[in-house]
Amino acid sequence: MAIDMEQFHQVFFEESFEGLDVMETGLLNLDNxxxxxxEINTIxxxxxxxxxxxxxxGFQSISDFTHIxxxxxxxxxxxxxxxxxEGINVLLKSVxxxxxxxxxxxxxxxxxxxxxxxxxxxxxxxxxxxxxxATEEISEPAADSTAQASAExxxxxxxxxxxxxxxxxxxxxxxxxxxxxxxxxxxxVDTDNVPEFTxxxxxxxxxxxxxxxxxxxxxxxxxxxxxxxxxxSDISITAMSSDVSSQTVKKQTDATVVKSEAVKAPVKAKPxxxxxxxxxKEKSTPASSSIRVGIDKIDDLIxxxxxxVITQSMLSMLGEDFNxxxxxKLQEGLIQLDRHTRELQESVMQIRMVxxxxxxSRFPRMVRDLSEKLDKKIELVMHGENTELDKTVIEKIxxxxxxxxxxxVDHGIEMPEDRLAAGKPETGTIQLNAFHRGGNIxxxxxxxxxxxxxxxxxxxxxxxxxxxxxxxxxxQQIYDLLFNPGFSTAAEITDVSGRGVGMDVVKKNIMxxxxxxxxxxxxxxxxxxxxxxxxxxxxxxxxxxxxGSDNYIIPLVSIVESVQPKKESLNxxxxxxxxxxxxxxxxxxxxxxxxxxxxxxxADDLEEGLLVVVEADGKRFGVFVDDLLGQxxxxxKSLESNYKRINGVSGATILGDGSVALILDxxxxxxxxx
Amino acid sequence: MALxxxxxxxxxxxxxxxxxxxxxGYDVVEAEDGQxxxxxxxxxxxxxVITDVNMPVMDGITFIRHLRTEVNYKFTPILMLTxxxxxxxxxxxxxxxxxxxxxxxxNPDQLLAVVKKVIG
Numbered sequence: 001m002a003i004d005m006e007q008f009h010q011v012f013f014e015e016s017f018e019g020l021d022v023m024e025t026g027l028l029n030l031d032n033x034x035x036x037x038x039e040i041n042t043i044x045x046x047x048x049x050x051x052x053x054x055x056x057x058g059f060q061s062i063s064d065f066t067h068i069x070x071x072x073x074x075x076x077x078x079x080x081x082x083x084x085x086e087g088i089n090v091l092l093k094s095v096x097x098x099x100x101x102x103x104x105x106x107x108x109x110x111x112x113x114x115x116x117x118x119x120x121x122x123x124x125x126x127x128x129x130x131x132x133x134a135t136e137e138i139s140e141p142a143a144d145s146t147a148q149a150s151a152e153x154x155x156x157x158x159x160x161x162x163x164x165x166x167x168x169x170x171x172x173x174x175x176x177x178x179x180x181x182x183x184x185x186x187x188x189v190d191t192d193n194v195p196e197f198t199x200x201x202x203x204x205x206x207x208x209x210x211x212x213x214x215x216x217x218x219x220x221x222x223x224x225x226x227x228x229x230x231x232x233s234d235i236s237i238t239a240m241s242s243d244v245s246s247q248t249v250k251k252q253t254d255a256t257v258v259k260s261e262a263v264k265a266p267v268k269a270k271p272x273x274x275x276x277x278x279x280x281k282e283k284s285t286p287a288s289s290s291i292r293v294g295i296d297k298i299d300d301l302i303x304x305x306x307x308x309v310i311t312q313s314m315l316s317m318l319g320e321d322f323n324x325x326x327x328x329k330l331q332e333g334l335i336q337l338d339r340h341t342r343e344l345q346e347s348v349m350q351i352r353m354v355x356x357x358x359x360x361s362r363f364p365r366m367v368r369d370l371s372e373k374l375d376k377k378i379e380l381v382m383h384g385e386n387t388e389l390d391k392t393v394i395e396k397i398x399x400x401x402x403x404x405x406x407x408x409v410d411h412g413i414e415m416p417e418d419r420l421a422a423g424k425p426e427t428g429t430i431q432l433n434a435f436h437r438g439g440n441i442x443x444x445x446x447x448x449x450x451x452x453x454x455x456x457x458x459x460x461x462x463x464x465x466x467x468x469x470x471x472x473x474x475x476q477q478i479y480d481l482l483f484n485p486g487f488s489t490a491a492e493i494t495d496v497s498g499r500g501v502g503m504d505v506v507k508k509n510i511m512x513x514x515x516x517x518x519x520x521x522x523x524x525x526x527x528x529x530x531x532x533x534x535x536x537x538x539x540x541x542x543x544x545x546x547x548g549s550d551n552y553i554i555p556l557v558s559i560v561e562s563v564q565p566k567k568e569s570l571n572x573x574x575x576x577x578x579x580x581x582x583x584x585x586x587x588x589x590x591x592x593x594x595x596x597x598x599x600x601x602x603a604d605d606l607e608e609g610l611l612v613v614v615e616a617d618g619k620r621f622g623v624f625v626d627d628l629l630g631q632x633x634x635x636x637k638s639l640e641s642n643y644k645r646i647n648g649v650s651g652a653t654i655l656g657d658g659s660v661a662l663i664l665d666x667x668x669x670x671x672x673x674x
Numbered sequence: 675m676a677l678x679x680x681x682x683x684x685x686x687x688x689x690x691x692x693x694x695x696x697x698x699g700y701d702v703v704e705a706e707d708g709q710x711x712x713x714x715x716x717x718x719x720x721x722x723v724i725t726d727v728n729m730p731v732m733d734g735i736t737f738i739r740h741l742r743t744e745v746n747y748k749f750t751p752i753l754m755l756t757x758x759x760x761x762x763x764x765x766x767x768x769x770x771x772x773x774x775x776x777x778x779x780x781n782p783d784q785l786l787a788v789v790k791k792v793i794g
Contacts, residue, residue, distance in 0.1 A: 003694055003782040012686035048728045049684045052757055055779030056687065063779070167742075169751035169773035178791060203748070228774030231765075 005057055010290065012053050013106040019046035020102070021361050024095050028364045031088045037077075044073040050098070062101050065116065068123045069094055075127075090122045092365070152216055154240040157187075159226075160208035161233040170229050172207065178225045183215020212240075291391055293351050301351070304344040311336045345633075349539060352392075356434045356443070357385035359398045363405055363432060370409045377416050377427040378409060384434035389441050393513055393533055397443070400506040404445045404529050405430065407503075412449030412527055422524065424448065440515075440557070443531045452521035454478050460487070479519035483507040511667060514555075514650075540636055542663065544629040544655075545612065547592045548600035551661040552625070553634055553653060558666040560613040560620065562628060565606040577673075580611060580622045587613060587622040590673050592664075595648065602626045616667040623669070636663060648672055676793050677701045677718060681711040681725035681737065682755065691724060694782040695789065708732025712740055715747065722793050723752045724776070727763050735763070735770045742771035751792045755780075 026043040047070045054062040069091065075081040083091075097119040104111045157179070161172055179185050187210050194206040213222070219237060226235050315333045318326060360382050371378040389397070413419075413428035420426055431446040454475065461467040461481045481487060485504040510517050514534045521527035534540075534557070542553035569581040578589040589611070593601035602608065611622040634653035639646060639662075650665035678700050682688040685706075692702045703718065705711035709732040711725065723741065727734035734754055741747045751773040756763050764775055776788050 003690075003697065005690070005781075008686045008690045008693075011689060012684075015685055042730070045683075045728045045730065048757070049687075052726075052755075052778045053684055053686055055757075056690065056781070166749055168768070168771055169749055174791060228768075231768055 009057060009106070012057050013102060014290070014292070016050050016053060016102055017099070019050050020095055020099050022046045024092065024365055025361060027088050027092050027095070028368060030083060031085065031368070040073065040077050044070065044077050047073055059101075059105050061111070061116075062098065062105065065094075065098060065101065065120060068120065068127065069098075072123060072127055087126055090119070090126060094119045094123060152214070155213040155217060155219075155222060156238045156240050157211040157213060157222065158209070158236045159211060159233060160235075161205045161229070163204045163206070165205040165229070165232045166203060168229075168232060170232065172205070172209070175225055175229065176209065176211070179211065179213055179222070182217045182221055182225070183213050185211060185213050187211035291352070291354070297347070297350050301344070301347045304340060304347050308337075308340045308344060311340055345539075352390050353388035353535075354391050354394055355386045355388050356394060356441075358394055359401060360385050360432055360434070362398075362402070366402065366405065367409060367430065370406065371413075374410065375415065376409070376413055378413050379427050379429050380432070381429060382432045387434040387436065387441060389533065390535065393441075396509060396513055397531070397533065400509045400531070401432075401443065401445070403502050403506050404531075405432070408445055408447040408449065408527070408529075412447035412451075414450050418450075422450075437532075441533045441535060443533065445529045445531075446526065448526040451523040451525055452479065452482070452519070452527055453523055454521075457481055476518070479521065482519065483517070514557075540634055540653075540663065541631065542634045542653075543612070543631050544661065545592075545610075545625040546627045546629055547596075547625050548598040548602060550596075550598055551629065551655060551659065552592060553661050553663040554612055554614065554623065555650075555663070555666065556631065558614045558616055560615050562610055562612045563622075565609070565611045565622075565624075567607055570606055580606075582613065582622070585620065587611075587620055588673060589622045589624055590669055591624045593624075595669070595672075614666045614670075616670050619670055621666075621670055621673070623664070623666075634661070634663065675699055675701055676721040677703070678722045678724065678789070678793075679703050679705060679711060679714060679718075679720040681705045681708065681723070681729070681734065683707055683726065683729040687726065687755070690782070691785065694785055697782075698786055698789075700789070708734060708737030708740075711737055715741055715744065719746055720750065722789065723747075723750060724755065724789075725752065726755045727767065735766055738767060738772050739770040753788065753792065 023043050023046045026039050026046075029039055030043075047066055051063050051066040051070055054060075054066060072081070072087075072091070076083050097115055100115065101111055103109060159172070159175070161170075165172065176185070190208045190210065191206070193208070194200070200206075219239070222237050226233075229235075311333060315330070315337065318330055318333060322330070363382070364380055367378055367380045370376075408430050413430065414422070414424075416426045419428060429448050431444070433442075433444040433446070435442055457478050458467065458473065458481075461478070461484075462469050464484075464487065466481060466484055466487070467473065483503045483506065487503065507517055510531055510533070516532050518530045518532070519527065520530070540553070541556040543556055543559055545552050545554060563582065565580060571579045571581060571586070573579050573586075578591075579586040580589055581587075589606075592598065593604075606624065609624055609626050610628055611624055612628070613620060613622055615621075634655075636651045637653055639649060639652050642652075646662075648665055648669045649662045650668075651663045652660050653663060655661050678695055680688055680691045680695070680702055681704075682691065683706050688704050688706070692704050695702045703714055703720070705714050707729045708725070711723070712732070715723070725734040725737055729737075732740075738752055738754065741750075741752065752771065754763075754767045754772050754775045755778055756767070756775050757778045767775065773792070774788075776785060
């Protein structure tokens with residue numbers, strides 16, 4: 001049967017990448033000294049699975065490379081070898097190397113052979129001379145038996161299963177049938193040991209066989225048939241024909257020879273550098289992305305659909321024979337339908353939710369490598385790794401987080417001697433926290449480093465022409481300068497961070513996810529970067545508003561309050577247009593009817609309509625609309641993929657009556673009117 | 675048709691084994707570690723068990739040892755999936771009650787050949 005093994009590749013790659021992450025985390029824990037036997041076991045198991053899978057699915061070079069890692073880990077596990085700091089470094093580098101090979105295999109990139117060779121040699125080096133000498137030793141166990149294969153041989157086989165033979169699930173009939181497939185089999189069964197019927201235990205074995213096998217059969221082939229049962233039976237195999245020297249080999253002694261060969265054989269594995277050609281074949285086209293979903297989530301979903309089906313059938317029964325006396329029943333059913341639909345929607349959304357540990361898991365390694373490079377002492381503490389976020393958000397938040405953590409390591413935490421001089425502990429701490437707040441997820445990156453010097457930033461902002469000299473800025477406005485394109489305060493540009501690009505991209509990425517970033521810092525004590533993200537990108541809590549015959553959705557997160565405007569609070573400011581005085585604040589006014597040229601807008605005079613106060617980027621505006629309709633969850637449909645991008649609009653949604661409503665993009669509206 | 679239990683913590687291996695066996699007409703139940711397999715063995719009577727050795731929660735050897743004490747599984751063939759480097763695992767598995775082994779890496783044809791040999 002031809003089975004296309006490629007269908008399993010995607011799953012194999014996914015679990016292998018996960019396995020590599022497990023190995024990395026485990027090795028980092030070993031390095032911190034807080035590891036037990038189970039930790040080493042876990043690392044070993046991950047390596048073992050990758051080796052087994054890559055061999056089975058045809059990635060020989062990966063299998064060979066993993067094999068030597070596994071050998072080393074096995075020795076550590078068995079207590080034969082201690083793992084030094086350097087050893088862990090080599091293993092960590094090997095994990096990187098495997099990841100590179102795995103990526104090449106899954107996405108069709110090139111394998112850096114010299115990298116593979118370097119790591120392979122480093123591993124060999126640790127394992128020492130005993131294994132490298134074994135590399136040279138290529139055993140040829142089948143040399144003489146292949147010679148025998150050509151000649152027809154008569155084999156005399158005596159097969160006496162032990163009494164407990166059947167208890168291991170073995171069956172003498174299976175073995176005899178298998179022998180019969182090799183050649184012409186004849187023989188007789190010895191029933192001498194079968195006891196009286198009253199003494200006969202049907203679970204025991206009393207028979208033995210004397211067999212004669214004729215054909216072009218090698219001893220190895222016969223040994224192979226008996227390989228599972230050599231410990232539970234007495235077997236002797238003798239060649240009868242003259243061209244093979246008569247050899248009666250007790251199976252047991254032979255078995256030990258086979259065993260020692262089996263140990264040596266895998267060490268024959270060539271360094272992967274030599275097998276590049278075969279690697280080319282391993283390439284496959286990048287597969288579509290998939291998502292791992294817990295069984296409980298699927299079960300919830302199936303449950304919910306079941307409920308929905310019941311409600312639906314109840315309603316359709318009601319519909320078949322409806323009269324007004326059953327109106328109450330109908331309303332009840334509709335309420336149920338509404339609830340089940342909402343629950344179903346929530347369950348479906350849950351499927352896209354993955355824990356943020358997917359993103360966090362890379363940081364222990366990163367912080368370790370960076371602090372080693374910079375000679376700093378840093379401890380990374382993570383909380384809330386199980387907080388769940390939409391998969392798309394998780395994927396897109398990775399890079400900004402990496403940049404912020406690098407920044408904290410590079411610019412935040414001081415050198416150990418500086419810390420001691422400042423009366424702080426030598427080891428700095430970086431904390432990653434993820435938690436729910438309201439309808440959002442908050443991710444905080446906290447360091448106890450030197451903090452941000454506002455004066456330096458302000459001076460730099462003035463120097464770069466971003467701020468007018470003498471301008472009074474709030475703390476938040478000063479920190480916001482950090483996210484300005486081309487702003488870098490690092491006195492010296494290091495290769496860790498700070499090329500003056502990045503922080504602006506960080507902010508842009510976070511904003512494109514509908515999130516925001518805030519900075520808090522105390523000079524000398526540290527900084528907190530706080531990222532706020534929506535739970536999901538596909539659904540939004542919105543306030544529906546009307547302007548003329550059109551409906552618009554304003555995201556609830558942006559809304560501060562809604563007010564009935566009074567004429568006396570309206571002002572015209574030269575060059576800035578209309579403003580509205582709300583308490584002590586002057587809010588610029590955005591009229592939707594003018595912005596989108598709505599011809600039939602009812603409210604022209606401010607008093608006729610409503611002002612929705614919105615906030616984005618720390619600025620407040622009043623959005624002028626005809627009326628507020630209601631709050632609802634809306635499913636976001638992309639305008640770009642269905643029509644084209646429009647400034648001030650982040651997407652569209654379909655309302656209950658089938659009409660389309662545009663979703664207002666508040667930050668871009670504010671930028672437009674600035 | 676014969677009912678087979680396949681136990682492996684690696685989803686790709688488990689799927690490959692299950693797919694191959696189902697394609698040959700066997701009924702297959704999958705379990706991802708020894709403990710789950712042991713639980714499954716109590717709900718159905720399997721004709722053949724194929725188990726990986728290195729697994730979290732409960733490894734294959736422990737699983738075989740437990741399964742053999744079940745009265746329903748005294749004579750059931752149990753095959754373990756091993757790699758050539760773990761020859762001492764074979765002996766350990768045998769003494770725990772394994773019937774035999776399949777050496778990794780293997781391809782679907784090799785797997786089917788062994789399964790057919792054992793349960794026909």
